[in-house]
Amino acid sequence: MIRNIRHPSMQIDVRIAYNRKEINAEAVLDSGAEGIYCNTSFIKKYGLPTYDIEPPVYPRNVDGTLNKQGAICHAAILRMGIGIRHWENIEVAITNTGQHEILLGTDWLKAHNPSIDWSTNQLRFDQCPPQCHPIERDPTIGQFLPIDAWET
Numbered sequence: 001m002i003r004n005i006r007h008p009s010m011q012i013d014v015r016i017a018y019n020r021k022e023i024n025a026e027a028v029l030d031s032g033a034e035g036i037y038c039n040t041s042f043i044k045k046y047g048l049p050t051y052d053i054e055p056p057v058y059p060r061n062v063d064g065t066l067n068k069q070g071a072i073c074h075a076a077i078l079r080m081g082i083g084i085r086h087w088e089n090i091e092v093a094i095t096n097t098g099q100h101e102i103l104l105g106t107d108w109l110k111a112h113n114p115s116i117d118w119s120t121n122q123l124r125f126d127q128c129p130p131q132c133h134p135i136e137r138d139p140t141i142g143q144f145l146p147i148d149a150w151e152t
Contacts, residue, residue, distance in 0.1 A: 009028055009029060009030040009031065009032065010028070010029050010116075010118070010121045010123070011026050011027070011028055011029075012026070012027050012028075012029055012082060012123060013025075013026060013027075013082075014026070014027045014080050014081060014082050014102060015080070015081040015082075016046070016048075016078050016079065016080055016081075017079040017080075017081065017087075018046065018048060018078075018079065022081075023046055025042065025101045025102055026100070026101050026102070027080075027082075027100075027101065027102035027103065027104050028100045028102070028103050028104065029104050029108075029109070029116075029123065030103055030104065030105050031105075031106060031109060032105075033103055033105030033106065034105050034106050034107060035059075035093055035103075035105050035106075035107055036090055036091065036092050036093065036102075036103070036104055036105060036107055036108050037092055037093050037094070037095055037097050037100075037102070037103040037105070038076060038078065038092035038093070038094055038097070038101065038102050038103075039094075039095075039096065039097040039098075039100060039101050039102070040094055040095060040096055041096075042101045042102070043074075043076060043094055048076055048078065049076065050074045050075065050076045050094060051074065051075060051076070052073060052074060053072060053073055053074060053075050053093070056071035056072060056073045057071065057072040057093060058070075058071050058072075059072060059095065067095075069095055069096045072093045072094065072095045074093075074094040075091055075092060075093050075094060076091070076092050076094060077089055077090070077091055077092075078090050078092055078102075080102075082123075082125070083125070085125075086125050086128065086132055087132065088131065088132045089131075090108070111129065112125065112127065112128050112129070112132070113127040113128075114126070114127065114128070115127070
């Protein structure tokens with residue numbers, strides 16, 4: 001269990017740009033989780049490239065016990081789009097996240113500091129760092145480019 005169910009969360013639609021294609025996915029924006037994660041099954045389904053983490057990360061549950069999924073040994077860099085203009089490269093730790101494809105925890109929330117209305121599930125990117133918008137001129141072109149073309 002990575003999530004803390006006593007903290008607000010919401011599902012958001014995201015897009016992953018990879019190999020000149022766009023993959024639709026769902027992410028959980030979770031104020032009770034630390035870190036940024038992607039489900040092992042999502043990585044395998046789309047053949048997304050990964051790399052080894054040294055040393056491995058041993059995630060802990062809310063109660064402080066070690067997570068039964070074991071050590072996180074792999075990560076990936078994903079090009080993720082939210083809405084029309086928000087694009088960013090995110091580093092995700094790869095593990096079993098249950099039914100969730102992508103889990104955006106407090107690390108992501110702190111980096112972007114979006115305005116969130118938890119009661120209506122509305123998210124506004126009004127304080128993002130500049131690297132989130134590398135192609136303000138034409139944000140739609142991103143869906144056709146490979147990840148390495150997005151390096152900032």
